[in-house]
Amino acid sequence: MTHSDFVDPDKFFDCVHCGLCLSFCPTYVELGTEMDSPRGRIATMRSLHEGRFGLDAEVVRHLDLCLGCRACETACPSGVHYGELIEGTRSFIEQHNTRPLPERLKRRVINAIFPNPLGVRFFSFLLKTGAALGLGRLARSQKLPQPIRYWFGLLPDKETVSSATLLERYPAIGEKRYTVALLSGCVMPALFGATNQATVKVLRHNGCEVLVPRNQVCCGALLLHNGEKTAALDLARRNIEVFSKLELDALIINAAGCGAMMKEYGELFKGDPVYHDRAERLTAKMKDVAEFLGSLPLKAPTREIRAKVTYHDACHLAHGQGVREQPRALLRSIPGLQLTELQESDWCCGSAGTYNLTEPQMARRLLNRKVDNIQATEVDLVVTGNPGCLMQIRAGLQQRGLPIKAIHTVDLLAEAYEE
Ligand code: SF4
Ligand code: SF4
Structure with a gap:
């Protein structure tokens, strides 16, 4: 497969090299190198496409360093679809490049854990055990070498970990005005169960019946960002099957990364005779929880929080x-x-x-x-x-x-x- 099987090469030409995105790009501002700027990365990806660059370690390094934060898209006056270009190129890299063994192993472990419910459960078990043993605090107080200290520091403390599970259906509190479904996610139930519960509570207070279908799966964002497009699309298909069966006013997402990915389902299935139209219809109903609540006459919260x-x-x-x-x-x-x-x-x-x-x-x-x-x-x-x-x-x-x-x-x- 060639690079153009992963990206639409016409989209490289949207970039007019004006440089207006540079001061908004975190990696460019930190490093000051053109190859670590949006403009430099677009030129690199285009050179890959045109065969002027090969997949050498330096090229891959500059593309790996991109956060995928899309600040450059907000800044760009030419409407460059940077996210699509980098995600497609990352899939191309993962299919054609052989990383050093330790890097390969690390990425395999990450890609195996997150989208897989069993993997997340195991990860959650490790985190809870780590948190119960006080490893998060220990790591923060010890002189462990970086980056190990930093990784351990990401462990939540015991009191912040909650894996409370959700029911499949919650009635609205008061008069029912909407039927919504919640994407419960893969990381959220394991580490932010209380936030999922809070999302349900806030929606119910605002007249929503909330459905949480059991057979939904991870949205696929982490896989897509890591260049595993085929596996990400498999997950997306399963979610389209599950959520399309429901009569919904909105599909609510409370994790920004998942929301951004799911809103791209239509684009990801462009040309697919089975999934494209269903993906588009579902995408139109997807709302971040704050976006959805912002579109309602919100029930005013009454408790004072000073x-x-x-x-x-x-x-x-x-x-x-x-x-x-x-x-x-x-x-x-x-x-x-x-x-x-x-x-x-x-x-x-x-x-x-x-x-x-x-x-x-x-x-x-x-x-x-x-x-x-x-x-x-x-x-x-x-x-x-x-x-x-x-x-x-x-x-x-x-x-x-x-x-x-x-x-x-x-x-x-x-x-x-x-x-
Ligand atoms: S990505 Fe947009 S803002 Fe950045 S150089 Fe290209 S056209 Fe200019
Ligand atoms: S996605 Fe973020 S890190 Fe990557 S080029 Fe754009 S602004 Fe820079």
């Missing part, structure tokens, strides 16, 4: 889905909450799917930058809408010993609905 908060825009919510104002409006609706804007709020925190596992050095640099900005706001809480960002930012705050909690938007909103 706290200073700031909001971190997850890349796949802000750049990937254009959802910026709705989460802020939800926070402003909570009595007593004081919202302070965060400097570089839509700057990647370094989590970026599994980037913090595959590229720990750059991930740590970006985390430090994020924590510096959070610290400057002097808040009690930092709120965001993506589990990866929550784990990454929590680790950064704890490593610095800051008394600031990182929390999902719906967790705070659910608290504000409590009597």
